Amino acid sequence: MERFLIEGPVALSGEVRAGGSKNTALPLMCAALLSEGTSVLGNVPLLRDTRTMLRVLETLGAKSELNSDHRLTINAGELAELEAPYDLVKTMRASVYVMGPLLGRFGRARVSLPGGCAWGPRPVDLHLMGMERLGATVELDHGYIDAKAPPGGRLRGAEITFRISSVGATANVMMAAVLAEGRTVLENAAREPDIRYLAEGLCRMGAKIEGVGSSTIIIDGVESLGPLEMDIPPDRIEVGTFLAAAPITGGRVRVVDCVPEEQGALLELFRQGGLEMEVGEDWIEVDGHGGLSALEVVTAPYPGFPTDMQAQIMAACAVAEGVSTLTETIYLDRFTHVAELRRLGAKIRLDGNVAVVTGSRHLDGAPVMATDLRCSAALILAACRAKGETTLSRIYHIDRGYERIEEKLTQLGAKIRREEEPS
Ligand code: EPZ
Secondary structure, three states, rough: EEEEEEEEOOOEEEEEOOEOOOHHHHHHHHHHHHEEEEEEEEEEOHHHHHHHHHHHHHHHOOOOEEEEOOOOEOOOOOOOOOOOOOOHOOOOOOHHHHHHHHHHOOOOOEEEOOEEEOOOOOOOOOHHHHHHHHOEEEEEEEOEEEEEEOOOOOOOOOEEEEOOOOOHHHHHHHHOOOOOOOOEEEEEEOOOHHHHHHHHHHOOOOOOEEEEOOEEEEEOOOOOOOOOEEEOEEHHHHHHHHHHHHHHHOEEEEEEOOOOOHHHHHHHHHHHHOOOOEEOOOOOEEEOOOOOOOOOEEEEEOOOOOOHHHHOOOOOOOOHEEEEEOOOOOOOOOOHHHHHHHHHOOOEEEEEEEEEEEEOOOOOOOOOEEOOOOHHHHHHHHHHHHHEEEEEEEOOOOHOOOOOHHHHHOOOOOOOEEEEEEO
């Protein structure tokens, strides 16, 4: 087991580039299952999660190769299996994304039901509802979802309204509907950039999709799809994490090769908090020297403020001027980072799904523990601000979604090193 050793305080400053987007790469890797040909993805992040997804695809029988220059080839010409096993799905919920492509192309999918996570149940009822609306029969069998297309093996287009906006259900059902017979209309569909990029990829394969980016997506099914060729866009949550380093540590950070429009909600908060910023065509610079004033943060589906930035912005509020409130509306229990931030001296009171944070300029280094991916990002940045040494354990969480984060933070002046946990 590895951990990070971090020395503070350091004002992180300089220029940095985010890697390819994890939450865009994962569904696009599954989209490759829709074609017999060899798909090629560029700028694929080298993460625990993308490697797990490769193992899921290989378990199905796909041939793949991911090399060190982030280029991935996937050939799903012949699949031996149509089953995603519990051992893999339990380590990464996004493995459930294979259900749509398998059902759409082969008329059958058997996928382990993902369990819950640290923030609660995280059901997949909307995924299953969508598959049933497309004519599939869905049964739960010994912890597995067993889905079958109607006789004849092809799904049928349908009108589907999602009870709540779900990134995963929109992606999964979209990947099933592209090979269905007739038209599918998704209402209250997710509007996240990951969905837009997925649709772009599917259209490059020959799919017919309109309305992406709005909450109504129209898909006209086609007979077959060709292979996918696409570069993964920059990771907007990684971009946001680096930008948050400026107000958390009092530095000046420029993130290059990013998509500024995707940071709208975060930049609006920084504006309300009185931060100086500059935005270019594909870069953003945030100056945290002047300090942040208190914020009122409410997480929401895109283009609202992303829940995946909630922990990082909480760390910024912990060193801001005044009392901030953070209301988490997507995962009501997504506060496992609170206890750890308190260990660094943050003043946080929880009231249901609202965190009340009283800012103080001073944090102190301490031993802390990562509980999930975004929690660990927030703790690393808070530790850079804190006085003295912090040890962060269970960093396998951060390797799920950030590639070589310690190298990129060292670029910004961080004093951080990865080491074996003493036994
Ligand atoms: C995606 O998860 C992201 N994961 C998450 O990022 C992110 O937090 C989440 O979207 C919200 O933005 C990936 O893209 C791989 P949802 P997903 O379906 O698709 C409820 C990270 O840190 N819901 O949009 O699982 C659900 O419980 C990860 O990178 C149902 O009730 O999220 C939640 O409250 C963590 N039934 C809400 O909808 C369903 O069938 C939104 O979830 C599906 C979802």
